[in-house]
Amino acid sequence: xxxxxxAALDAALxxxxxxxxxxxxxxxxxHEICQAxxxxxxxxxxxxxxxxIEGDKWNAGYWYRRAGRPVPQGSxxxxxxxxxxxxxxMR
Numbered sequence: 001x002x003x004x005x006x007a008a009l010d011a012a013l014x015x016x017x018x019x020x021x022x023x024x025x026x027x028x029x030x031h032e033i034c035q036a037x038x039x040x041x042x043x044x045x046x047x048x049x050x051x052x053i054e055g056d057k058w059n060a061g062y063w064y065r066r067a068g069r070p071v072p073q074g075s076x077x078x079x080x081x082x083x084x085x086x087x088x089x090m091r
Contacts (some may be wrong), residue, residue, distance in 0.1 A: 021076040
C-alpha cells in the first residue's frame, strides 16, 4: 500500500463522515476501496466500519477479526479518528 492509496482511503472516509456516516454514495466509495485492498489492515478496519454503519453486526465482526481488532463500542466518529491516526503513522 502506498501513501497515495492511504490518502484516497482517508479522503473517502472523511467524505463519509461529512455525510453523517449513512449508507449512500460515500459509503459505497469507502466499501469499494476496501474491497480492492482486502487483507491489508487499514482497509479491513475501514471495511468493518462500513458494515457497522450498515448495521450488519455479523459482517462487521468478521472484518474486525480480519483487521485484528475488537468491535468498538464508541461512536463512528471516534472509531474513524482512531483509524485515521493509525493510517497517518503508516505514511
